[in-house]
Amino acid sequence: MTVTVPFFISHLGCPHQCVFCNQMEIAGTKGQMPGQTEILTKVAAYRRSGGCRPVQVAYFGGTFTALPRADQERLLQPLQPLLVSGEVESIRISTRPDCVDVETAQFLRGMGVRVVELGIQSMADEVLEMSGRGHAAAHVERAASVLRQAGLLWGAQLMPGLPGDSPAKAMASLERVIALEPSCLRIYPTLVIKDTPLASLFEQGLYEPLTMETGICLCMAMLHRASQARLPVIRMGLQPTVELDAAGTVLAGPYHPAFRCLVESELCFRLLSGLVKGFGVGTPVRIACASGRISNVIGHKRSNVERLEQKHGIKVLSIQGEPALSVFEVIVEADGKKLRGHLLDDLDPGQFLPFIRS
Numbered sequence: 001m002t003v004t005v006p007f008f009i010s011h012l013g014c015p016h017q018c019v020f021c022n023q024m025e026i027a028g029t030k031g032q033m034p035g036q037t038e039i040l041t042k043v044a045a046y047r048r049s050g051g052c053r054p055v056q057v058a059y060f061g062g063t064f065t066a067l068p069r070a071d072q073e074r075l076l077q078p079l080q081p082l083l084v085s086g087e088v089e090s091i092r093i094s095t096r097p098d099c100v101d102v103e104t105a106q107f108l109r110g111m112g113v114r115v116v117e118l119g120i121q122s123m124a125d126e127v128l129e130m131s132g133r134g135h136a137a138a139h140v141e142r143a144a145s146v147l148r149q150a151g152l153l154w155g156a157q158l159m160p161g162l163p164g165d166s167p168a169k170a171m172a173s174l175e176r177v178i179a180l181e182p183s184c185l186r187i188y189p190t191l192v193i194k195d196t197p198l199a200s201l202f203e204q205g206l207y208e209p210l211t212m213e214t215g216i217c218l219c220m221a222m223l224h225r226a227s228q229a230r231l232p233v234i235r236m237g238l239q240p241t242v243e244l245d246a247a248g249t250v251l252a253g254p255y256h257p258a259f260r261c262l263v264e265s266e267l268c269f270r271l272l273s274g275l276v277k278g279f280g281v282g283t284p285v286r287i288a289c290a291s292g293r294i295s296n297v298i299g300h301k302r303s304n305v306e307r308l309e310q311k312h313g314i315k316v317l318s319i320q321g322e323p324a325l326s327v328f329e330v331i332v333e334a335d336g337k338k339l340r341g342h343l344l345d346d347l348d349p350g351q352f353l354p355f356i357r358s
């Protein structure tokens with residue numbers, strides 16, 4: 001597994017003001033460019049603690065390719081000897097879809113960048129416009145093609161719940177992104193952060209944020225679909241920071257420090273619910289899954305166990321790790337029957353489709 005050395009260059013290079021963006025609060029940094037000494041010291045520290053694992057340096061936040069070229073070189077140049085020696089395996093950066101062209105992609109490739117993450121947020125032009133993004137879905141298609149032709153991998157970031165968005169539009173955006181074949185996906189359900197245009201809209205009653213329940217359900221559907229398409233989802237929900245967790249920073253929206261766990265637990269609940277629904281009231285049930293999946297099956301604060309027992313009247317006797325199962329498989333044993341389920345099986349339309357079609 002790769003060790004990532006993260007540098008947050010919040011808002012640097014960005015000429016825009018998206019309605020939701022307050023990068024200072026989100027990333028917990030004040031937009032400083034790290035100098036050569038800081039870069040090399042941090043890489044060395046991560047290498048020491050990472051053992052023999054490959055090292056990737058990541059410049060997150062900001063709009064890397066909108067920085068003056070001299071600044072981009074200042075960030076990439078110190079890493080060149082480390083790339084040659086193998087001490088750093090690769091570099092990843094993030095930027096906007098309208099800040100990528102052929103020359104830029106070739107420059108990045110020449111400087112050892114392997115992955116470019118694009119802040120796409122939505123593939124619905126009206127959502128992008130209402131969110132002040134300043135680019136259209138066509139820019140995403142162009143950027144994906146340019147990056148691929150330059151031999152770079154590219155990652156996608158989506159933000160369900162923006163102004164003008166709906167669950168159906170978010171799922172349609174995901175489908176269009178999957179068709180462009182990114183190498184990874186991050187899903188950040190929209191949050192209302194203080195001191196942003198979105199906060200003003202929210203306070204005026206002009207924006208309705210996702211609830212926690214809707215956010216979890218929608219992100220579950222997106223995770224499920226992306227996983228079916230073999231697109232790795234490498235992050236769901238914002239990384240907690242001291243600034244983000246401070247009272248009054250997140251005004252509304254589905255923020256939880258363990259958001260991904262909530263989403264994966266919900267997926268497990270839906271699968272288990274379908275498996276146990278035929279058993280009679282009081283039936284003792286044993287559940288087996290991969291050991292890495294046990295906490296998702298139990299649910300946050302045992303919520304899945306309680307909901308299964310309340311909804312179906314069963315009694316969960318045990319939830320045990322089974323080495324032979326993959327992280328997607330679950331077995332339910334009861335009444336002398338053994339039922340197998342797979343987390344990537346199609347979701348029960350009765351539970352699911354009415355919501356997504358809305």
Ligand code: SF4
Nearest residue numbers: 011014016017018021
């Ligand atoms: S493009 Fe990125 S950094 Fe710039 S305002 Fe929008 S979200 Fe923030």
